[in-house]
Amino acid sequence: MTDSMETMKALIEEIYSHNHLYYTMDQPSISDADYDLLYDRLVAMEKATGITLPNSPTQRVGDQILKGFDPHRHKSRLWSLDKAQNKDELMIWYTRASKLVNEYNDQNDEDPLPPLSFVMELKFDGLTLNLTYDHGELVQASTRGNGVIGEGILAQVKTIRSIPSEIPYRDGIIEVQGEGIMNLSVLEEYNKTAIEPLKNARNAAAGALRNLNPKVTDSRKLNAYFYQVGYTDGLRFENHEAMVEFLRNNRFKVSPLVQVFDSIEAAAGELDSITAMRHTYDFLIDGIVIKINDTRTREVLGYTDKFPRWAIAYKFEAEEAITTLLSVSWEVGRTGKITPVAKVEPVDIAGVTVQNCTLNNVGDIERKGLKHALGSQVFIRRSNDVIPELLGKVTEEMDGEEIVAPVSCPSCGSVLELKGAHLFCLNRVECRPQLIGRITHFASRDAMDIETFSIMTAEQLYAELNVKDPADLYDLTFEDLIKLERFGDKKAKNLLASLEKSKQCDLSSFLYALGIPNTGKTTTRVLADHYRDLHKLMAATPEELVALYDIGGIMADSIVSFFRDPLMQRSIDRLLQAGVTPVSEEAPVIMNADNPFFGKTIVLTGTLSIMGRDEMGKKLEALGAKITGSVSKKTDIVIAGESAGSKLTKAQDLGIRVIDNEQELLEMLGEA
Ligand SMILES: NC(=O)c1ccc[n+]([C@@H]2O[C@H](COP(=O)([O-])OP(=O)(O)OC[C@H]3O[C@@H](n4cnc5c(N)ncnc54)[C@H](O)[C@@H]3O)[C@@H](O)[C@H]2O)c1
Numbered sequence: 258m259t260d261s262m263e264t265m266k267a268l269i270e271e272i273y274s275h276n277h278l279y280y281t282m283d284q285p286s287i288s289d290a291d292y293d294l295l296y297d298r299l300v301a302m303e304k305a306t307g308i309t310l311p312n313s314p315t316q317r318v319g320d321q322i323l324k325g326f327d328p329h330r331h332k333s334r335l336w337s338l339d340k341a342q343n344k345d346e347l348m349i350w351y352t353r354a355s356k357l358v359n360e361y362n363d364q365n366d367e368d369p370l371p372p373l374s375f376v377m378e379l380k381f382d383g384l385t386l387n388l389t390y391d392h393g394e395l396v397q398a399s400t401r402g403n404g405v406i407g408e409g410i411l412a413q414v415k416t417i418r419s420i421p422s423e424i425p426y427r428d429g430i431i432e433v434q435g436e437g438i439m440n441l442s443v444l445e446e447y448n449k450t451a452i453e454p455l456k457n458a459r460n461a462a463a464g465a466l467r468n469l470n471p472k473v474t475d476s477r478k479l480n481a482y483f484y485q486v487g488y489t490d491g492l493r494f495e496n497h498e499a500m501v502e503f504l505r506n507n508r509f510k511v512s513p514l515v516q517v518f519d520s521i522e523a524a525a526g527e528l529d530s531i532t533a534m535r536h537t538y539d540f541l542i543d544g545i546v547i548k549i550n551d552t553r554t555r556e557v558l559g560y561t562d563k564f565p566r567w568a569i570a571y572k573f574e575a576e577e578a579i580t581t582l583l584s585v586s587w588e589v590g591r592t593g594k595i596t597p598v599a600k601v602e603p604v605d606i607a608g609v610t611v612q613n614c615t616l617n618n619v620g621d622i623e624r625k626g627l628k629h630a631l632g633s634q635v636f637i638r639r640s641n642d643v644i645p646e647l648l649g650k651v652t653e654e655m656d657g658e659e660i661v662a663p664v665s666c667p668s669c670g671s672v673l674e675l676k677g678a679h680l681f682c683l684n685r686v687e688c689r690p691q692l693i694g695r696i697t698h699f700a701s702r703d704a705m706d707i708e709t710f711s712i713m714t715a716e717q718l719y720a721e722l723n724v725k726d727p728a729d730l731y732d733l734t735f736e737d738l739i740k741l742e743r744f745g746d747k748k749a750k751n752l753l754a755s756l757e758k759s760k761q762c763d764l765s766s767f768l769y770a771l772g773i774p775n776t777g778k779t780t781t782r783v784l785a786d787h788y789r790d791l792h793k794l795m796a797a798t799p800e801e802l803v804a805l806y807d808i809g810g811i812m813a814d815s816i817v818s819f820f821r822d823p824l825m826q827r828s829i830d831r832l833l834q835a836g837v838t839p840v841s842e843e844a845p846v847i848m849n850a851d852n853p854f855f856g857k858t859i860v861l862t863g864t865l866s867i868m869g870r871d872e873m874g875k876k877l878e879a880l881g882a883k884i885t886g887s888v889s890k891k892t893d894i895v896i897a898g899e900s901a902g903s904k905l906t907k908a909q910d911l912g913i914r915v916i917d918n919e920q921e922l923l924e925m926l927g928e929a
């Protein structure tokens with residue numbers, strides 16, 4: 258027993274030190290998943306021993322409030338939320354709540370509580386806010402603090418444009434609770450030019466709101482969503498839906514998802530599909546909150562020391578982890594670009610073991626403060642099926658070994674050149690990974706589609722038959738191939754037949770196969786549609802190219818210098834001489850039902866930077882989509898550009914899929 262007491266004391270101390278870093282300093286030093294492990298261990302020990310030490314963090318909310326802010330005593334307490342890690346835990350919560358409801362009803366059979374119904378909302382991951390309005394005017398805003406007293410941050414909160422400084426409800430004092438957040442698109446934009454990039458939207462929002470200088474808060478362009486009227490002098494809402502309606506009518510942003518269910522089974526049945534939507538929102542969410550709808554039932558159920566018994570957070574699996582950076586290697590791509598790849602101590606994120614992370618480029622290492630990070634603790638993130646990314650160092654100290662960028666190519670030894678944030682090997686003639694990469698890309702499915710060709714084929718042909726350029730492929734003979742290991746009669750014939758077949762190709766695939774730097778599938782299609790002839794394109798000027806809709810200056814320069822390169826000109830000539838005949842399709846594009854837009858009803862709103870709305874509409878129609886002007890239940894997708902207005906809001910209200918990330922849109926078009 259004394260042993261477990263000591264362990265519990267140590268755990269409590271450890272948890273408090275993390276609480277302080279997280280709640281007070283906005284600088285957590287471990288991931289939420291690791292924190293939750295510590296916390297859950299403490300809860301389990303308290304249960305096993307039946308002892309809860311008086312200072313246990315399981316009995317209280319948050320941490321001490323920071324000096325420098327005026328304390329604000331909340332008119333009505335703020336709580337934390339009990340959490341369920343899976344559906345079983347959700348059912349345990351439900352069973353407990355319904356038991357209490359049944360007990361109450363047994364004793365009050367004249368006036369029983371209504372059958373349970375549930376509301377589901379997004380669980381915003383930001384900083385809890387409590388706003389005080391006095392006769393319609395915003396007079397105070399504060400953090401949750403320890404739930405009873407928070408820090409007054411009115412000046413900071415006033416920088417949030419979406420928070421009304423006056424509301425139509427003027428009948429007395431009212432406090433509303435919500436979450437201050439930083440939109441993910443805003444974070445991304447901020448990080449593009451930031452001297453010190455922000456690692457995570459939650460800490461970015463919390464740090465900005467608890468910054469003593471409101472100008473700093475202002476520069477982060479925060480946003481806020483509200484979900485609870487905590488205190489009112491005279492209002493009473495029959496249920497949560499009515500409360501949300503009141504918030505909406507008083508111009509507060511509310512969860513784009515407020516869904517009501519008659520049974521817990523029905524609610525549980527929706528969890529997976531909402532979880533799958535997690536990445537479609539432009540803000541961080543770390544779960545789904547399930548609340549009992551009826552107000553009177555809530556009052557009967559009441560609160561523990563820490564959370565309401567009438568609500569629970571169904572938490573998503575964490576996507577961030579902390580691990581050790583072991584080494585960085587430098588890989589040469591087909592365009593000569595050198596990419597640093599980080600090897601980390603294997604760590605589990607959302608059920609997948611991560612060992613390698615990308616670092617984008619040398620500039621990134623500097624910007625993320627990772628210059629001296631070898632051997633130290635780093636944050637990594639894996640979201641969706643994106644390649645895991647290294648976000649930054651856990652501590653500010655330069656306690657690790659230096660990551661030294663190479664001066665010469667790790668493969669061919671040529672001196673590297675820095676262009677922008679990237680290092681390049683300019684040796685296109687002899688640098689092996691570049692040649693192999695170029696040939697593999699040329700043969701790939703979206704390019705010349707040479708069946709059964711893989712990187713292994715490219716390596717073998719390079720090593721044994723000196724194939725260094727895509728054009729060399731068309732010089733291969735049966736006699737050459739049959740000599741090779743693993744190449745039987747059939748395989749040799751198949752490859753030759755595939756090569757022969759590939760000679761009849763469409764222009765856009767051919768252009769893509771050439772591997773022009775900075776130019777993807779969408780762009781090569783645009784080029785092919787516009788020029789319809791290879792030689793016309795080869796003669797194009799940068800001015801001409803930038804006039805096309807999704808081509809910017811950098812891309813135009815890439816294209817022009819690619820076609821002016823004598824090496825590429827020679828390669829193209831040889832391809833044409835070998836009989837490769839790229840043609841531009843005159844006939845309307847054959848619709849491929851296998852694209853993400855086929856058969857979908859789509860609404861376009863706001864301004865897109867990649868192309869005009871009309872043009873985008875035509876493009877989508879060509880892919881088999883139906884474009885309409887207004888959002889309804891029948892809409893499948895809303896594509897929202899800059900300053901999208903009510904159509905976007907309506908889409909979010911209806912839970913319709915929104916694409917507001919142009920990069921994602923381009924990728925989807927690339928797949929189409
Ligand atoms: N990494 C660390 O060092 C560290 C330290 C302390 C806490 N934490 C993390 O903080 C969390 C625990 O903190 P907590 O007690 O603040 O709980 P919580 O943040 O998990 O949940 C409670 C909060 O959810 C918010 N919320 C968001 N959307 C809501 C909605 N629609 N309805 C109601 N409430 C909503 C409320 O502000 C409420 O205060 C855990 O996830 C833990 O991992 C991490």
Ligand SMILES: [Zn+2]
Pocket residue numbers: 589666667668669670671682683684688689
């Ligand atoms: Zn090289």
